[in-house]
Amino acid sequence: MINKHILSGCRVLDFTHALAGPTTTRLMAEMGADVVKVELAPHGDMVRAMPFFKDGRSAYFVQQNRGKKSLCLDIRKPEALELLKKLIGQSDVLLENYTPGVIADMGLSWEVAREINPQLIYCSISAFGQSGPLSGLPGFDYMGQAYSGVTSLMGEPDEAPVMPTISMGDVNTGVHALAAINGALYYRSQGGGGQYIDCSLLDSYFHCHDLNVQLCSNTKGAVQPTRNGRHHPAVAPDGIFRGRDSCMFIIALTPKQWEALCGVMGRTELIGDPRYKTFSDRAAHLDEIIEIIEGWLQSMPSDDASRAALEAAHVPVAPVLTPGEAMQHPHLVERVTVRTVHDRVLGDFKIPGMPLRFSEFPEPLGLEAPFLGEHNATVLGDMLAMSAGEIEQLKASGVLHAESIADPG
Numbered sequence: 001m002i003n004k005h006i007l008s009g010c011r012v013l014d015f016t017h018a019l020a021g022p023t024t025t026r027l028m029a030e031m032g033a034d035v036v037k038v039e040l041a042p043h044g045d046m047v048r049a050m051p052f053f054k055d056g057r058s059a060y061f062v063q064q065n066r067g068k069k070s071l072c073l074d075i076r077k078p079e080a081l082e083l084l085k086k087l088i089g090q091s092d093v094l095l096e097n098y099t100p101g102v103i104a105d106m107g108l109s110w111e112v113a114r115e116i117n118p119q120l121i122y123c124s125i126s127a128f129g130q131s132g133p134l135s136g137l138p139g140f141d142y143m144g145q146a147y148s149g150v151t152s153l154m155g156e157p158d159e160a161p162v163m164p165t166i167s168m169g170d171v172n173t174g175v176h177a178l179a180a181i182n183g184a185l186y187y188r189s190q191g192g193g194g195q196y197i198d199c200s201l202l203d204s205y206f207h208c209h210d211l212n213v214q215l216c217s218n219t220k221g222a223v224q225p226t227r228n229g230r231h232h233p234a235v236a237p238d239g240i241f242r243g244r245d246s247c248m249f250i251i252a253l254t255p256k257q258w259e260a261l262c263g264v265m266g267r268t269e270l271i272g273d274p275r276y277k278t279f280s281d282r283a284a285h286l287d288e289i290i291e292i293i294e295g296w297l298q299s300m301p302s303d304d305a306s307r308a309a310l311e312a313a314h315v316p317v318a319p320v321l322t323p324g325e326a327m328q329h330p331h332l333v334e335r336v337t338v339r340t341v342h343d344r345v346l347g348d349f350k351i352p353g354m355p356l357r358f359s360e361f362p363e364p365l366g367l368e369a370p371f372l373g374e375h376n377a378t379v380l381g382d383m384l385a386m387s388a389g390e391i392e393q394l395k396a397s398g399v400l401h402a403e404s405i406a407d408p409g
Contacts, residue, residue: 004032005030005031005032005358005361005365006032006358006361006362007029007031007032007033008032008033009032009034010028010032010033010034010092010093010185011034011036011090011091011092011096011383012028012033012034012035012091012093012094012095012205012230013036013038013084013087013088013093013094013095014035014036014037014038014095014132015038015054015094015095015097015103015108015292016037016096016097016100016125017039017044017045017046017096017097017389018045018097018140018169018170018178019047019167019171019174020095020097020125020141020169020170020171020174020176020232021044021095021097021124021125022047022065022175022272023064023127023138023170023171023173023174023175023178024095024123024174024175024178025037026064026066026067026068026096026174026179027174027175027178027354027356027366028093028178028181029066029067029068029367030066030354030356030364030365030367031356031358032361032365033036033072033083033093034069034085035068035069035214036068036069036071036375036383037068037069037070037071037089037152037370037378038039038071038073038084039070039071039072039073039342039372039373040073040074040075040403041072041074041075041398042074042401043372044070044072044373045061045065045103047060047061048061048063048351048372050348051253054345054346054347055345057345057346057351057368058224059343059346061340061369062343062346063351063352063369065367066341066369067204067367067369067376068365068367068369069374069375069379070370070371070372070373070374070375070376071087071375071379071380072372072376072378072400072401072402073376073399073400073401074398074400074401075106075332077398077399079394079397079399080399081106081107081108081395082101083384083399084108085108085112085191085385086384087379087383087384087407088108088113088117088120088167090115090278090383090384091117092119092120092121092185093120093121093122093123093181093185094120094121094122094123095123095125095177095181096108096123096124096125096134097124097125097126097348098125098126098135099126099127099138100126100129100135100136100137103124103134107323110122110124110196113320114194114196117194117195118193119188119193119194120194121157121181121184121185121194122189122194122195122197123177123180123181123184123196123197123198123199124196124197124198124199125174125177126139126140126175126198126199126200126201127139127140127143127144127146127200127201127202127204128143128144128201128202129198129200129202129392130198130200131198134147134202138323139201140170140201141167141168141169141170141201142169142206142303143201143202144162144173144200144201144202144204145169145201146170146206146207146315147202147271147402148202148206148209149209149212149389150205150206150208150209151163152226152227152239153212153226153227153292153320154223154227155227155235156227156229157226157227157228157229161227167226169201169204169205169219170201171257172204172205172208173199173200173201173204174205176199176204176207177197177199180197180199184197203373205268206230209263211225211234212225215234228299228349231286232283233283233291234280234283235253235263235279235280235282235283235288235292236279236282236285236286237250237251237281237282237289238251238252238253238279238291238372240288240320241290241293241294241295241297241300242294242297243294243300243303243306244297244298244300244302244306245303245347246303246304246320247319247320248297248303248306248317248318248319248320248321249306249316249317249318249320250293250310250315250316250317251316251317252315252316253279257315257316258271258276258279258282258396259315260313260314260315261293261310261313261315263313264309264310264312264315264376265292265293265296266296267296268294270291273360273379275288276289282351298359303319306320314362326338327350334352334354335354336353336354336387337352337355337363337366338352338353338367339349339351339352339353340348340365343369344367344368344405354377370385370402371399371402371403371404371405372402373400373401373402374402375404376391376400377391378393380394
């Protein structure tokens, strides 16, 4: 039995696939929401075909879809559309991340859904949003990243930009959508009714510009932020420095931090040097700053000793860990930032932990990822009060689809 949690009682009809939308509904499931994942026959969510695999079961899918119920149907059949409309009437939130226009072509647009359920929170996640010249284009994380100007900031100055091998935009957009949905749910709880939410990868990526946009605007384009390799182009020290046998991030921007760094290095004469007075001054002499800091790092007995000295002086520092190293770090382990979950096919394996922590709900919920169509009968029986005979007829006519469920024994 699932324990109560902060979103217990909230019913979510989830038409999302891949990562951005499933991030939102995964977090909602972790918060206790009742999430019905609508999957289109015959294959369901595309990430069911993403590695790692064991006996045909995707660990990628499991990570993103724990706690959800799978309803798999053939949307081309009129009966399927009618079932979905009835489920809309029983739901608090509908989430979709098709290319704009696709869900309307299915017959399930916001206008249709609002007529069925005026209290519905309807959220569309897309690459570029529901309006504007790019809105009709399909896209993934990296398209939003590229159009937002973010990709241009990553890599070495004289080389092509680099591609990060992590889906920052998808997850970031999913969290943005979660914030909007929870705000809309609160608004509704105050008597405000349902509403439509438009959330895009491009908007979420552009929202991450802390310095670049206002800098470019206020200088009338005279300053064009660009990539600067391992170091921040505007402030210093703020970057990745090479130690004896590894790399580490060091940031010392405030006067107190800069003085502490100079003291740790035994270079107190730098504190009063006018070339290094402010972080902007130091950025103007970045090559010198890099040489000074890396020279000290490589003179130390070890990188552990360097970090210990910096930490003792309260200079912000962090080792550049691999994912495997991060998974073993005592801090991440103690906070369950990396956690072990169990799957009926994959067994025990590690995934990222729940990043949202609530004082009244300290324990994680025991959740499982669904097999394709596993909950067809459960969803239709519980939410629409359909009989076993009616459900069997839908299965026989090809409206419902399901895969075989593995025997855990």
